[in-house]
Amino acid sequence: MxxxxxxxxxxxxxxxxxxxNLQNIKKEKNIDFVxxxxxxxxxxxxxxxxxxxxxxxxxxxxxxxxxxHVWDQKETYDFIAKENRLLRxxxxxxxxxxxxxxxxxxxxxxxxxxxxxxxxxxxxKCKDVFEVAKKFLDENKLKDSYDFLIVDFHGExxxxxxxxxxxxxxxxxxxxxxxxxxxxxxxxVLEKGTAYLTDAGMCGxxxxxxxxxxxxxxxxxxxxxxxxxxxxEGKASLSGVxxxxxxxxxxxxxxxxxxxxxxLKNIN
Numbered sequence: 098m099x100x101x102x103x104x105x106x107x108x109x110x111x112x113x114x115x116x117x118n119l120q121n122i123k124k125e126k127n128i129d130f131v132x133x134x135x136x137x138x139x140x141x142x143x144x145x146x147x148x149x150x151x152x153x154x155x156x157x158x159x160x161x162x163x164x165x166h167v168w169d170q171k172e173t174y175d176f177i178a179k180e181n182r183l184l185r186x187x188x189x190x191x192x193x194x195x196x197x198x199x200x201x202x203x204x205x206x207x208x209x210x211x212x213x214x215x216x217x218x219x220x221x222k223c224k225d226v227f228e229v230a231k232k233f234l235d236e237n238k239l240k241d242s243y244d245f246l247i248v249d250f251h252g253e254x255x256x257x258x259x260x261x262x263x264x265x266x267x268x269x270x271x272x273x274x275x276x277x278x279x280x281x282x283x284x285x286v287l288e289k290g291t292a293y294l295t296d297a298g299m300c301g302x303x304x305x306x307x308x309x310x311x312x313x314x315x316x317x318x319x320x321x322x323x324x325x326x327x328x329x330e331g332k333a334s335l336s337g338v339x340x341x342x343x344x345x346x347x348x349x350x351x352x353x354x355x356x357x358x359x360x361l362k363n364i365n
Contacts, residue, residue: 098129098130098203098205098207098231098341098342098343098344099126099127099128099129099130099339099340099341099342100120100128100129100130100131100132100209100244100245100247100270100339100340100342101122101123101126101130101131101132101134101337101338101339102129102131102132102133102249102270102271102273102337102338102339102340103115103131103132103134103297103335103336103337104133104134104275104278104280104296104297104298104299104300104336104337105134105135105136105137105164105275105276105278105297105299105300105301105308106133106134106135106137106138106153106299106300106301107137107138107142107278107299107300107301107307107308107309107329107333107351108133108138108139108140108142108301108302108308108327108328108330109140109301109328109330110301110302110308110328110330110331110332110333111137111138111223111299111300111301111308111328111333112138112149112152112153113168113277113333114151114301114332114333114334114335114358114359115133115153115156115219115300115335116152116156116299116357119131119156119157119158119333120156120157120181120332122357124140125293126293126339128339129204130159130160130201130203130209131157131158131159131160132158132159132160132161132162132211132247132249133153133158133160133161133280133300133337134161134163134164134249134275134297134309135149135161135162135163135183136139136151136162136163136164136165136166136167136206136251137166137299137301137308137309137328138153139169139170140171140328141169141327142308142309142327142328143166143168143169143329144166144168144170144173145161145163145167145170145173145183146170146172146173147176147180149172149174150176150180152189153229154182155166155271155333159182159184159201159202159203159209159226160182160183160184160199160211161182161184162184162211162213162251162275163184163185163186163213163247163251163283164186164213164215164276165186165220165251165274165276166249167186167189167194168186170304173360174194175194177194177195178195181196182199183195184196184197184198184199184202184211184249184290185197185213185227186213186214186215186223186251187213187214187226187233188211188215188223188224188226188229189223189224189225190222190223190305190330192198193195195227197212197213197214198210198211198212198213198233198237199211199356200242200243205310207244207245208242208243208244208245208306209243209244209245209246209342210237210242210243210245210246210247210268211247211249211319212233212246212247212248212249212269213249213251214226214229214230214248214249214250214251214261215250215251215252216250216251216252216253216254216258216261216276217257218252218254218257218325219247219253219254220251220252220253220276226252226257227261227264228230229307230261230264230265232328233342234264234265234268238268238284238307239267239268239269239270239346239348240259240346242273243347244344244347245268245270245342245347246268246269246271246347247269247270247271247273248265248269248271248272248273249273249274249275250262250272250273250274250275251274251275251276252274252275252276253276253277255274255281255295257298258274258295258296258352259295260278260351261275262287262291262295263287263316264292266287266288266289266290266291266292266293267287267289267291269291270291270292270340270342270347270348270349271291271292271293271294271338271342271349272291272292272293273292273293273294273296273297273337273338273339274294274295274296274297274320275296275297276296276306277296277307277317278296278298278299278301278307278339278363279296279298279299279307280295280296280298280299280336280354280356281294281296281298282298282354283295284338284353284354284358285352286349286352286353287353289348290346290348290349291311291349292338292342292349292351292352293338293352294338294352294354297336297337297338298336298337298358298361299334299335299336300334300335300336300337301328301329301334302328302330302331302332302333302334302359302360303333303334303361304329304331304360305308305328305329306326308329309326309327309328309329310326310327310329310330310360311329311330313327314326331356331359331360332360333356333359333361334356334358334359334360334361335355335356335357335358335359336355336356336357336361337355338353338354338355339352339353340352340353344365351362
């Protein structure tokens with residue numbers, strides 16, 4: 098079983114790169130299941146719309162996760178409740194619409210669980226992520242509740258991601274971080290068999306500041322806020338991770354960083 102996870106899609110550039118290339122990538126890499134984080138996919142670089150959601154599904158995406166920008170496009174609050182393939186963080190406060198976890202059937206007949214969590218440090222206020230994770234693991238078991246489990250941890254700091262990665266070790270197929278838009282080079286299989294990557298990076302124009310227009314970003318750091326923030330529109334790199342999973346126990350056999358196109362290149 099080969100699963101591709103792509104990091105945060107940023108603006109039109111990122112969406113276009115996914116739509117134009119994903120089907121060929123799936124064929125070339127023999128990918129069975131695709132998950133992307135789409136919380137920055139709208140043309141403004143924040144949130145996601147129903148139209149973009151449907152376009153990504155038509156392009157070969159199976160599941161879309163999100164994070165702190167999930168409600169930045171107001172329409173999402175309505176349509177997420179009826180679209181099980183679009184997730185929001187499980188540990189959001191109050192009774193947010195939509196789901197933070199769901200089980201999907203793959204084309205090969207396997208049950209794939211996808212869990213979306215959001216960190217607590219330097220992020221929007223949400224429920225204690227470790228308490229929510231503990232409750233989740235108490236109620237769900239690998240090769241019992243599902244055949245494979247993919248965890249998207251949308252968080253700011255590396256230590257929180259690493260700690261949670263170890264917490265899920267042996268209980269998930271892949272634990273991958275999102276949100277910083279910068280791919281890390283620490284992909285590995287942990288001691289108990291869970292594939293781990295601190296951050297998948299982004300699908301967007303890397304000739305930018307984390308996907309946003311460079312000069313506009315500099316203006317903001319220089320306290321010139323006269324211009325509205327907007328995404329860079331150059332050729333995008335697709336950044337993420339591919340995990341090969343064992344069918345007998347749902348754990349990882351191999352994990353590789355994935356970078357395709359644009360300015361960013363894999364480090365050999």
